[in-house]
Amino acid sequence: MESWKPTGLLKDYDPDGFYCELLGFGENRPANVSTIRDRLDQMSLTRLRERAVDAERELYNFGITFTVYTQKDAIDRILPFSVIPRVITAEDWETIRTGVIQRVTTLNLFLHDIYHDQKILKDGVVPKDLVLGNANYRPEMQGLDVPGGVYVHIDGTDIVRDGKGEFRVLEDNARTPSGVSYVVENRHLMQRAFPDLMANIGIRPVSNYGQKLHDALIEVAPAGVTSPQVALLSPGTYNSAYFEHIFLAREMGVPLVEGRDLVVDEDDRVFMRTIGGLQQVDVIYRRLNDEFLDPEAFNPDSLLGVPGLMRSYKAGKVTLANAVGTGVADDKAVYAYMPRIIKYYLDQDPIIANVETHICREKEGLEETLDNLDSLVVKPVGEAGGYGITIGPRANTEELADCRQSLLNDPANYISQPMIELSVCPTLSEEGVAPRHVDLRPFAVTGKETWVLPGGLSRVALRKGSLIVNSSQGGGSKDTWVLE
Amino acid sequence: MSRLLSRYAEAIYWLARYVERTENMARILDVHETFSRDSRGGQNWASVTQLYANEAAFAERYDSPSAENVLTFYLIDEENPGSVLSSVRAVRENARTLRPLISTEMWIQINTFHNAMRALRPEDIAEERLARLCARIKEACQAHTGITEGTFYRDEGWYFYQIGRSLERADQVTRLLDVKYHLLLPDVEAVGSPLDVSQWNAVLRSTAGYHAFRRVQPSGMKAERVAEFLLFDRCFPRSVWASVAAANTYMTDLKSRYTLRGGSRAMEHLDELRAVLDNEPVERILKRGLHEFIDGVQIILIKANQAIGEDFFGWQALPESGQSQIA
Numbered sequence: 090m091e092s093w094k095p096t097g098l099l100k101d102y103d104p105d106g107f108y109c110e111l112l113g114f115g116e117n118r119p120a121n122v123s124t125i126r127d128r129l130d131q132m133s134l135t136r137l138r139e140r141a142v143d144a145e146r147e148l149y150n151f152g153i154t155f156t157v158y159t160q161k162d163a164i165d166r167i168l169p170f171s172v173i174p175r176v177i178t179a180e181d182w183e184t185i186r187t188g189v190i191q192r193v194t195t196l197n198l199f200l201h202d203i204y205h206d207q208k209i210l211k212d213g214v215v216p217k218d219l220v221l222g223n224a225n226y227r228p229e230m231q232g233l234d235v236p237g238g239v240y241v242h243i244d245g246t247d248i249v250r251d252g253k254g255e256f257r258v259l260e261d262n263a264r265t266p267s268g269v270s271y272v273v274e275n276r277h278l279m280q281r282a283f284p285d286l287m288a289n290i291g292i293r294p295v296s297n298y299g300q301k302l303h304d305a306l307i308e309v310a311p312a313g314v315t316s317p318q319v320a321l322l323s324p325g326t327y328n329s330a331y332f333e334h335i336f337l338a339r340e341m342g343v344p345l346v347e348g349r350d351l352v353v354d355e356d357d358r359v360f361m362r363t364i365g366g367l368q369q370v371d372v373i374y375r376r377l378n379d380e381f382l383d384p385e386a387f388n389p390d391s392l393l394g395v396p397g398l399m400r401s402y403k404a405g406k407v408t409l410a411n412a413v414g415t416g417v418a419d420d421k422a423v424y425a426y427m428p429r430i431i432k433y434y435l436d437q438d439p440i441i442a443n444v445e446t447h448i449c450r451e452k453e454g455l456e457e458t459l460d461n462l463d464s465l466v467v468k469p470v471g472e473a474g475g476y477g478i479t480i481g482p483r484a485n486t487e488e489l490a491d492c493r494q495s496l497l498n499d500p501a502n503y504i505s506q507p508m509i510e511l512s513v514c515p516t517l518s519e520e521g522v523a524p525r526h527v528d529l530r531p532f533a534v535t536g537k538e539t540w541v542l543p544g545g546l547s548r549v550a551l552r553k554g555s556l557i558v559n560s561s562q563g564g565g566s567k568d569t570w571v572l573e
Numbered sequence: 574m575s576r577l578l579s580r581y582a583e584a585i586y587w588l589a590r591y592v593e594r595t596e597n598m599a600r601i602l603d604v605h606e607t608f609s610r611d612s613r614g615g616q617n618w619a620s621v622t623q624l625y626a627n628e629a630a631f632a633e634r635y636d637s638p639s640a641e642n643v644l645t646f647y648l649i650d651e652e653n654p655g656s657v658l659s660s661v662r663a664v665r666e667n668a669r670t671l672r673p674l675i676s677t678e679m680w681i682q683i684n685t686f687h688n689a690m691r692a693l694r695p696e697d698i699a700e701e702r703l704a705r706l707c708a709r710i711k712e713a714c715q716a717h718t719g720i721t722e723g724t725f726y727r728d729e730g731w732y733f734y735q736i737g738r739s740l741e742r743a744d745q746v747t748r749l750l751d752v753k754y755h756l757l758l759p760d761v762e763a764v765g766s767p768l769d770v771s772q773w774n775a776v777l778r779s780t781a782g783y784h785a786f787r788r789v790q791p792s793g794m795k796a797e798r799v800a801e802f803l804l805f806d807r808c809f810p811r812s813v814w815a816s817v818a819a820a821n822t823y824m825t826d827l828k829s830r831y832t833l834r835g836g837s838r839a840m841e842h843l844d845e846l847r848a849v850l851d852n853e854p855v856e857r858i859l860k861r862g863l864h865e866f867i868d869g870v871q872i873i874l875i876k877a878n879q880a881i882g883e884d885f886f887g888w889q890a891l892p893e894s895g896q897s898q899i900a
Contacts, residue, residue: 150685151680151681152680152681152684326669335673347580350578350579350580361575362578362579363577364576364579364831365577365833
């Protein structure tokens with residue numbers, strides 16, 4: 090590393106003590122990473138900015154949309170695309186891939202167990218009330234057998250890299266993880282904007298995600314269906330991830346349906362309303378949360394769902410992906426127990442470690458959190474999207490006091506973790522190429538087996554110094570290159 | 574392969590109708606600006622509001638039918654559901670629903686078109702820039718048509734697209750004829766006057782039919798010949814006859830190719846309309862009143878629209894032949 094000195098674009102780039110995804114390999118830098126680094130260094134800032142503008146224009150014309158609920162007047166917003174890619178070596182990828190498979194396998198075993206014999210609860214590995222008292226535990230699922238024992242067909246694991254360069258799992262997303270469309274679209278964008286940067290590097294392709302997903306969904310169709318009809322169920326055009334729903338339906342070649350397109354008959358079969366009458370549906374990739382799925386079974390006010398869908402599901406006439414009730418497994422409180430859960434089912438240590446987590450519902454966890462509030466990150470267990478998070482070291486006195494009060498009012502709603510030194514990527518910013526923090530969400534698809542898309546969503550906190558990468562909080566995304 | 578969802582069928586039908594509507598709006602504003610001046614060079618912009626039966630809605634929002642006000646109302650007024658901006662937004666919203674079905678090229682072009690319309694400021698629609706703006710709008714609609722022709726997969730959805738487009742065309746031409754004949758110049762004395770001729774000229778040009786008309790009628794500009802051309806000409810793509818015939822053919826093919834039960838009532842309406850168009854000489858129509866005739870045509874078009882909606886889109890049957898769901 091010392092022998093190489095940047096002379097161009099990266100000349101003033103300083104990771105500022107954080108682990109850099111491009112430069113931070115010490116002695117073991119693979120040759121293709123060096124090639125990317127050198128090519129990037131030789132690129133002029135003006136030219137890079139021009140290409141970034143071109144890419145932004147393309148995204149604008151393409152109407153890539155992202156709804157931010159807090160900005161009522163801005164339904165459609167471009168998800169910022171950050172042009173400099175994030176690179177993952179073959180060796181690192183193998184760690185991630187096997188770690189994710191281990192995680193998904195465990196989640197499926199755990200869900201099957203808690204919805205059947207509940208051995209893990211009886212053995213006291215996970216507190217019973219943590220599972221059975223969880224808002225996302227679905228008693229309707231008790232005793233129900235799902236095809237292949239697969240609950241989490243599509244999983245997204247949020248992974249970060251700490252100051253030492255070690256990967257750690259930050260969160261499991263076992264309900265309806267989103268973002269995979271950006272993985273594929275960002276690649277297409279890069280291929281058009283930076284063919285010279287990519288030439289002869291050996292980057293693993295991501296474009297077959299739709300086929301892999303469709304294959305997996307066919308594999309979990311109800312028994313006896315010879316040619317299963319798959320459909321993607323979306324809440325509709327105003328959903329924040331509608332763009333992704335379109336992408337997935339197109340890539341799989343299946344209809345994108347809304348609740349109002351579906352109907353369940355007296356024999357518990359699900360049909361789509363077509364111009365030629367009703368047509369049966371066998372597998373539904375639903376991008377609709379449990380509580381909206383079926384007004385008969387869950388939220389009676391839901392207009393998005395399909396009355397009778399749960400009835401059909403329980404009768405085994407339709408497969409839902411992901412299964413109902415997976416939210417209990419990716420809960421931030423259950424997360425804390427994941428290392429023990431992996432050990433329990435697989436008798437293995439986690440391939441990718443958790444971030445150290447204090448469970449505030451437990452006395453020691455709460456005390457630890459309250460005593461170190463200014464150095465910890467406090468997260469509500471139920472929220473998604475970076476909302477409600479208090480970052481101790483960055484919070485002011487008032488924010489810390491609010492956080493303390495919330496913790497005391499409802500300790501079971503919170504966990505806390507030490508501040509992670511998130512790794513950085515060289516990122517085009519107003520001040521030139523500068524370090525910005527990134528995370529990684531690889532996507533795993535499970536039918537008969539689990540397959541992990543070689544790539545993932547690298548989210549980047551575009552604001553200087555920010556650690557929050559969510560798109561709703563000013564984050565962008567990078568193309569993620571898994572190298573051969 | 575799965576059948577077309579009813580919701581998609583409806584969205585593609587409306588997408589086509591709104592594109593057609595947008596194109597016609599640009600044609601009408603353009604022609605009005607260019608050819609509809611009276612002998613002193615003045616223009617009656619109020620006639621455009623009559624054409625679209627928007628007098629009341631317009632008067633509510635604007636104090637006078639000045640060029641500026643009328644152009645604002647029909648180009649960029651978001652409150653006017655018939656403005657170009659509103660129509661293009663409706664095109665885009667339908668396209669967004671249809672993204673799983675339409676080609677990416679179709680989507681990008683529509684999205685780009687919408688972005689351009691959304692960015693229009695008051696100064697962009699000033700009279701002196703109107704011709705260029707209308708040309709842009711027409712071209713965007715025609716680019717859409719071309720991209721659709723070249724990329725849209727021809728299954729059931731394509732038929733609904735064509736049916737929607739054909740019905741909208743028929744509707745637009747009848748409106749144009751109606752307003753010209755009934756509202757612009759109700760005075761029998763003025764028939765054949767220079768103003769009359771120049772207005773018929775404008776009507777033809779707004780349908781891009783002037784040269785085609787000239788091929789059929791090398792000399793003269795008689796009201797009955799223009800009306801006849803726009804109503805009955807079999808080769809002019811925007812005539813009522815050609816549009817209704819096209820809708821009928823697409824519906825027949827759709828039904829037989831995909832063995833659909835629905836659509837029979839819509840076809841009966843279209844057959845009825847064709848019979849009317851085939852059997853009424855223009856002289857008799859003018860004698861009895863063009864406006865009454867056009868009213869009759871529009872009522873049948875509305876019935877056909879409603880029947881399509883009930884058979885394929887899941888619309889509720891209307892209690893009587895009242896308002897359709899046409900905006």
